[in-house]
Amino acid sequence: MKKIYLLSTVIALITFCSGCKKYLDVNADPATPQTPASRTLTPPLFAGMERGIQYDARYLGGLIQYFGGNVNVGETHGWIAGSDAMGEIWRSNYFALGPNLNLIIDDSNKKQEYNYVGLAQAVKAWSWQTTTDYHGEIILKQAFDISRYVYDYDPQQDVYTEVVRLANESIKSFSRTDGNGTVAKLVPGDLIYAGDSTKWIKFNYGILARNANNLVNKASYDPAKVIVYVDKALSSNADNFIVPNTGTTAINSNFFGPLRANLGAYRQTRIIVGLLDGTYFTGTSGSVIDPRRNNMISPSVDNVFRGTNPGSGDPGTVAAKNQIPNPWGVLASGNPGPNQGKYLFKDNAGFPIMTYAEMQFIKAEAAFRMGNAPLAYQAYLNGIGASIDFVSALGTAISATDKNAYMASAAVRQNASLLTMRDIMLQKYLALYAYGFVETWCDLRKFNYYEGDAKGNNPYLGAYVFPTSFFADNGGKPAQRYRPRYASEYVWNIEALKKIGADKNDYHTYKMWFSQP
Known part of the structure; x- marks a missing residue:
């Protein structure tokens, strides 16, 4: 009886709502779409690219000696235990950029808007390159598998290979002449190049140039290939990839500007x-x-x-x-x-x-x-x-x-x-x-700071000078990487970190794959 009553009620509701908008479809709210258009997703991505670099530059800037003032442990090549400090590039790659880039690629492929696909692939290639160059071994293959709650780390060499694949796929996507990806459709979401596919292709070649040029200590390093990439990359300052900032309020201002007041204690070096x-x-x-x-x-x-x-x-x-x-x-x-x-x-x-x-x-x-x-x-x-x-x-x-x-x-x-x-x-x-x-x-x-590369070049000798004493955990060694983000890794994924040595106090001094012979 109860089942019959419930069934009758459901049938009545369906009959009542037939021919009109589905009353019970909570996903149909236009104010909160479940599959947002690509043009609405891309502007925040550019802000995420900027944010990751600038936030972490508060520490990295001291390490490379662009910033001074002894503001934090950056200048002594140190780290802060139990803190998300130095983890913004990680956060940007895995939370601000990655899932949204995947949405754009999936949605735009279905719509055959291949220039949007290319844009997302290019930003993804850049993000993987930046994240691995900052952290070393990172999570690649399992990164966006939502069925998991622990994730394994992949070798940096694999990430470098994936960057090359993605950049080349992006070039192919931007070169397509079929489909529905018009310049007019891309312009609203493209704050960088205003829908110009040729400039996005140049950006991809710039990513490939960075990727190949970091391998100078490897037997596989090919300077001729680097030059080919550069010659297809940015050809003037008009091609520069610049994330814009309005600068009228603290909300829309440059993170480095006076309104944000983030660098008051920092000094020129x-x-x-x-x-x-x-x-x-x-x-x-x-x-x-x-x-x-x-x-x-x-x-x-x-x-x-x-x-x-x-x-x-x-x-x-x-x-x-x-x-x-x-x-x-x-x-x-x-x-x-x-x-x-x-x-x-x-x-x-x-x-x-x-x-x-x-x-x-x-x-x-x-x-x-x-x-x-x-x-x-x-x-x-x-x-x-x-x-x-x-x-x-x-x-x-x-x-x-x-x-x-x-x-x-x-x-x-x-x-x-x-x-x-x-x-x-x-x-x-x-x-x-x-x-x-x-x-x-x-x-x-x-170049191993000023010790020199595999060929004996040491261009920073006498210019870049190590601090009078390194951070206590360093064992007298300079920093080579920053640790994965604390909240998302050390809290939830510690067993995976142990496999790569990231549970050690001096992990940040472990040399990168790209810098070794």
């Missing part, structure tokens, strides 16, 4: 000051003043440019530290300084994910390694020039006269026969200041 005043190019402080200097860093109140030493926070005394501006140009002592920010530290500054300058320095390095000095030299000059133009566009315009004077100065090699690996890598280090955090760290590690 000795090495950046020394690169901009010619010290590390000519051996004499103040010998060649880089035209980028006033746009990128600030002087103290006495008009002297100072920078902090690694791990000590100042060039000698606390009083001296208080005379070193933070990235906005404001002094710790409270002395007046411009509070609108400068360079990439302005509220409305976009954040670069990849630039033409970086690609040219990658080409210069590869050409130098294959013994093609003229090709290396031209790429080296292209990289410096592109960086000057990029910095000029972000602040006070750098005149052609000042740019040409610098290019003709002792800070820049004047012919191919004099070019060294040090010239290339230090100019690249400077060009990537305040955005190429992970890429610069890759360079430092593949």
Whole structure:
């Protein structure tokens, strides 16, 4: 009887609702769609790319000596136990980006919108590359298997292979002429290249160039392949991958800007000051003043440019530290300084994910390694020039006269026969200041900081200086990786971590696969 009554009630409800919108279909609410359109998913993805790098740059920036001030354990190559600090790139890859990228790929394939598929594949390739270069072994094959509650880690070599596969698949997707993927459909969701598939293809080749160029210590390293990738990658500053920031409120502002107030205790560093005043190019402080200097860093109140030493926070005394501006140009002592920010530290500054300058320095390095000095030299000059133009566009315009004077100065090699690996890598280090955090760290590690690479090149000798003492857990060794995110791994997945040694206090000093012979 009870069953018959219930059945009758259900039939009555179905009859009542026939021909109209399903009353009981909770998934039909237009305000909370269960399968959102790809164009609504992509803008937050770009914000996630920026957020992961910038959040973790608070620690990594000190390690690679883009930032100083002895603010945290970054400068001493340390880590913080039981904390999610240094885990934002991990969070972005597995939570902010990964699931949404998978949704876009699945949905757009069904709709035959292959340019959206290509966009998602490109961002996914970039994210895997960035995450493995930051963490080393990571979860790849089981990453988005929702039937699991523990996940195994994969070797870094497998991740590098997957990046190559994804980037090439993205290139294929953007090259398709069939289907329904029009430029007009992609424009609303593409805040970077406004639907231009050719620029997305260039971005993919840039990812491939990074991937291949990190392997300089491997027998499989092929500089000719790197050059082929670069030549198909970003071809001018117009192709730069820049995540935009509005900068009108703290909510829509650049994480590095004054409105967000995240870098008040951070200081400019000795090495950046020394690169901009010619010290590390000519051996004499103040010998060649880089035209980028006033746009990128600030002087103290006495008009002297100072920078902090690694791990000590100042060039000698606390009083001296208080005379070193933070990235906005404001002094710790409270002395007046411009509070609108400068360079990439302005509220409305976009954040670069990849630039033409970086690609040219990658080409210069590869050409130098294959013994093609003229090709290396031209790429080296292209990289410096592109960086000057990029910095000029972000602040006070750098005149052609000042740019040409610098290019003709002792800070820049004047012919191919004099070019060294040090010239290339230090100019690249400077060009990537305040955005190429992970890429610069890759360079430092593949050269074993200043011990040199497999060929004996040691371009950072005398420029990058280790702190006077490393973090206690390091055993006197520099950091080579950051640990997986605490909340999602050490709390729930500790047995998998033990298999790769990540339960050890010195795990962060284990060398990467990519940096070893």
